[in-house]
Amino acid sequence: MSSKNRGFAAGLASVVETAAPPPGVAERAGERLGMGTLAGRNNRLAELASGALVSRAQELVDPARCRMWSEHNRDYAALTEASCADLIESLKAQAKQEVPAIVRRLHGDPAYDFEVICGARRHWSVSWLRAHNYADFRFLVEVRDLTDEEAFRISDLENRARADLTDLERARDYLRALEKHYEGRQKTMAQRLNVTETWLSRYLDLARLPAALMGAFSNQQDLKIKHVTQLKPLLKPDDRRQRMLDEAQRIADNRTSGEGGPVTPQDVIRKLAQAADAPKRSGSPKKSGKTPAEVISTSSGRGVIRLDSRKRNEVALTLLLAGGTSREDVVEAFNAVLARCFP
Helix, strand or coil: CCHHHHHHHHHHHHHHHHHCCCCCHHHHHHHHHHHHHHHHHHHHHHHHHHCCCCCCEEEEECHHHEEECCCCCCCHHHCCCCCCHHHHHHHHHHCCCCCCEEEEECCCCCCCCEEEEECHHHHHHHHHHHHCCCCCCCEEEEECCCCHHHHHHHHHHHHCCCCCCCHHHHHHHHHHHHHHHHCCCHHHHHHHHCCCHHHHHHHHHHHCCCHHHHCCCCCHHHCCHHHHHHHHHHHCCHHHHHHHHHHHHHHHHHHHCCCCCCCCHHHHHHHHHHHHCCCCCCCCCCCCCCCCCEEEECCCCCEEEEEEEEECCEEEEEECCCCCCCHHHHHHHHHHHHHHHCC
């Protein structure tokens, strides 16, 4: 028996001897207690071996010995007492940090011992408390051995529940990770993140929007995934794309010169869509008594849905299924219709 187990058994014996029950009873009680404890230890080892129970190494450390991971998408420099006020108050009320940050242990760096994968806001708040009369506060971390790809996936899972991370920030993270961790293979990335390819492609499409187009928006962070279904069709064919980009430049120039212009993303998109349409031919249009039908196209230029405005608040949709239209084409076009009707 090892010294550790001998100490464990001796501790059990001392507990039994202190109680000093009648002879006979002591032997039976000690036997039952020893068997129960050993059975519990065996059960715990079995659970650890099978994966049913996960043991994580947690430590209380000095936050000054931790640095942010280079791929961490939180703008650490933008954190302030105001933006972390709720967490700071929670830490003071609990007198400790309840949820550990996820870190990797560093080797060969004399300035830092850990790299923070998830928990920049917790790190900032504990550091702030230590500098403001709470010097005894320690940073609770959970140490894991992670590859960069595993670290990205863990960070992504935590970030999906965060309301303060914009769609554009998340989209750019995905685009960087696609090349760095998945060799540009979108299907592999979707499988590893446990999301659909369609869901992932919308974020990637947002990150890939041309810089000239993005310049039309006064606050690019206001752009959301729902706007992609309206903007992507404007990029094809080439003549439509160029008219749209010219309008985007005009909007940006007007804002720079102080002339103002559309403010909300939906206003900008409406102007871009109008400019992208080919100029109407000269001459008086024929009076048909109703608004002409409009065809909603996909990013590939294929017409998928025809809109007929019969009444002021009524629109009829006709699916154009000829020419190899796929389910994905229909979903993309229908989302564009929904975004237009419910901006």
